[in-house]
Amino acid sequence: MKRRTGRRPGAGDTRGEILTAARQVFAEKGFDKATIRGIARAAAVDPALVHHYFETKEGLFVAAMRLPIDPAQVVPLVLEGPREEVGERLVRFILTVTSDAQAREPVLALLRSAMTNEQVLGMIREFITNALLYKVADGLGVSHLRMEAAFGQLIGVVLARYVLALEPLASADLEELVELLAPTVQRYLTP
Amino acid sequence: MKRRTGRRPGAGDTRGEILTAARQVFAEKGFDKATIRGIARAAAVDPALVHHYFETKEGLFVAAMRLPIDPAQVVPLVLEGPREEVGERLVRFILTVTSDAQAREPVLALLRSAMTNEQVLGMIREFITNALLYKVADGLGVSHLRMEAAFGQLIGVVLARYVLALEPLASADLEELVELLAPTVQRYLTP
Numbered sequence: 112m113k114r115r116t117g118r119r120p121g122a123g124d125t126r127g128e129i130l131t132a133a134r135q136v137f138a139e140k141g142f143d144k145a146t147i148r149g150i151a152r153a154a155a156v157d158p159a160l161v162h163h164y165f166e167t168k169e170g171l172f173v174a175a176m177r178l179p180i181d182p183a184q185v186v187p188l189v190l191e192g193p194r195e196e197v198g199e200r201l202v203r204f205i206l207t208v209t210s211d212a213q214a215r216e217p218v219l220a221l222l223r224s225a226m227t228n229e230q231v232l233g234m235i236r237e238f239i240t241n242a243l244l245y246k247v248a249d250g251l252g253v254s255h256l257r258m259e260a261a262f263g264q265l266i267g268v269v270l271a272r273y274v275l276a277l278e279p280l281a282s283a284d285l286e287e288l289v290e291l292l293a294p295t296v297q298r299y300l301t302p
Numbered sequence: 303m304k305r306r307t308g309r310r311p312g313a314g315d316t317r318g319e320i321l322t323a324a325r326q327v328f329a330e331k332g333f334d335k336a337t338i339r340g341i342a343r344a345a346a347v348d349p350a351l352v353h354h355y356f357e358t359k360e361g362l363f364v365a366a367m368r369l370p371i372d373p374a375q376v377v378p379l380v381l382e383g384p385r386e387e388v389g390e391r392l393v394r395f396i397l398t399v400t401s402d403a404q405a406r407e408p409v410l411a412l413l414r415s416a417m418t419n420e421q422v423l424g425m426i427r428e429f430i431t432n433a434l435l436y437k438v439a440d441g442l443g444v445s446h447l448r449m450e451a452a453f454g455q456l457i458g459v460v461l462a463r464y465v466l467a468l469e470p471l472a473s474a475d476l477e478e479l480v481e482l483l484a485p486t487v488q489r490y491l492t493p
Contacts, residue, residue, distance in 0.1 A: 219417070226414050226465060236466055244468070259462055259471040260482050267458020271450055274417060275427055277435070280450040291451050295486045 126164050129154045133175040138230055142172060142237035169242045176221055179214035182242045190250040197251065198261075198297025203289050205265045210285065215273060253302045261299040268292060317355050320345045324366040329421055333363060333428035360433045367412055370405035373433045381441040388442065389452075389488025394480050396456045401476065406464055444493045452490040459483065 132154035136145045147168055151158040165171035166183070173181045189201050209215045225232040239262075240255075248258035268288070271277045280288075323345035327336045338359055342349040356362040357374070364372045380392050400406045416423040430453075431446075439449035459479070462468045471479075 223417050226410070226417065232466070236468060239466065240468055254470075256470050256474055256478075257482065259468050260459065260479075260486075262468070263458035263462045263471070264455045264486070265458065266461060267454035267456065268451065270457060270461070271454045275423070275430065277427060277431055277450050277453070279445075279447050280454070283447055287447075288451075291448065291490075294489070295451075295455070298485070299482075 125154075125156060125160065129156060129161055129164060129171070130175045133171050137172060137175060137234050141230075141234050142168075143241060147171065169238075172238055172242070177217035178221075179208050179211070179218065180243075182246060185243070186246050186250065189247050194251075195297070197300050198295070199289060199293040201261070201300075202265070202292045202296055203285075205269065206285050206288055209269050209273060215269075219274060251300055251302075253300050257299045257302075261296045264292065264295050264299075316345075316347060316351065320347060320352055320355060320362070321366045324362050328363060328366060328425050332421075332424050333359075333426075334432060338362065360429075363429055363433070368408035369412075370399050370402070370409065371434075373437060376434070377437050377441065380438050385442075386488070388491050389486070390480060390484040392452070392487050392491075393456070393483045394476075396460065397476050397479055400460050400464060406460075410465060442491055442493075444491050448490045448493075452487045455483065455486050455490075 129150065133145075133150045136150045136153050139145075140149070145168065147161050148158050150171065151161045154161070161171065165174055169182045172178075185204065188204060189197060192200055209218070221231065221235055225235050244258045244262055245255055248255050251258075268280070272280050272283075320341065324336075324341045327341045327344050330336075331340070336359065338352050339349050341362065342352045345352070352362065356365055360373045363369075376395065379395060380388060383391055400409070412422065412426055416426050435449045435453055436446055439446050442449075459471070463471050463474075
């Protein structure tokens with residue numbers, strides 16, 4: 112148990128200190144109400160330094176929770192490219208990212224604690240909707256409900272494939288799954 | 303802490319004793335390897351009595367886990383009725399059952415413990431596939447993979463609606479959701 116003693120002079124692991132502070136502040140305040148300024152204060156560093164390392168609050172959240180999916184990458188990925196392939200693009204992206212056990216573990220850990228901890232739940236609910244789903248939906252011009260139906264399909268398949276490990280889904284070829292699931296997501300994301 | 307002292311004479315809560323024994327045996331052996339005979343032995347009752355109360359191993363599992371969904375009801379429900387409405391029928395059934403918080407809670411409790419306990423996980427994996435999904439899939443003549451894609455959609459929406467409570471999905475009208483989701487499930491369940 113290392114005691115934190117306010118502002119630390121010199122280098123040290125400033126980035127790590129910011130991440131620790133971010134985890135505390137996000138858990139306490141939720142994603143929406145947490146600010147870069149507040150997290151900088153908790154880490155006893157200048158807000159400019161937080162911006163320097165993580166650019167945005169979304170980027171800081173992703174790093175703090177070790178998430179494999181950064182809205183700064185996934186939102187453009189979904190919005191750019193042919194509109195008639197958006198379903199395929201999104202399904203392939205999610206299945207590819209989650210096929211890596213190391214990338215998957217922090218997501219499942221967060222889901223686990225959300226299921227037993229109301230504070231964690233509120234935090235990831237705000238992140239999923241405001242930082243991720245609503246941005247994609249608004250960019251595509253589809254309703255938030257349709258976006259959440261697509262999210263339901265994707266998270267349900269990830270859960271069935273990697274947590275419940277239902278066969279034959281758990282061993283199914285990625286491309287076979289893309290073919291099966293892409294039309295569903297395409298339909299939801301077509302206004 | 304009541305100690306169990308072998309065969310109990312007379313009435314008592316025999317049904318409750320069987321359920322307690324069933325929870326132990328299912329957790330130890332999984333769903334597939336547990337038998338009515340073994341559970342009767344653990345409860346120190348005659349197997350005929352277990353059959354009398356619960357009819358089948360599936361029925362006993364459902365009662366022991368307090369599940370709102372009994373394969374003996376849901377499998378016929380999906381298989382009977384117009385084939386071109388199977389998606390709508392299944393979506394409406396799942397959304398109706400899970401709209402009752404009391405019915406939902408044991409399912410979520412089981413999912414929670416499956417996410418942290420490998421034994422519980424194995425047990426519900428066997429139940430979901432062998433007692434539920436494969437039966438429906440075989441009855442409809444669709445592949446197990448397509449059935450699990452449909453399951454992924456349904457469990458994902460239940461998770462997003464009731465656990466994560468994402469808005470607007472959490473407050474969406476049941477009929478609006480049926481309209482949105484039924485074509486997806488219909489497509490998966492059409493060979």
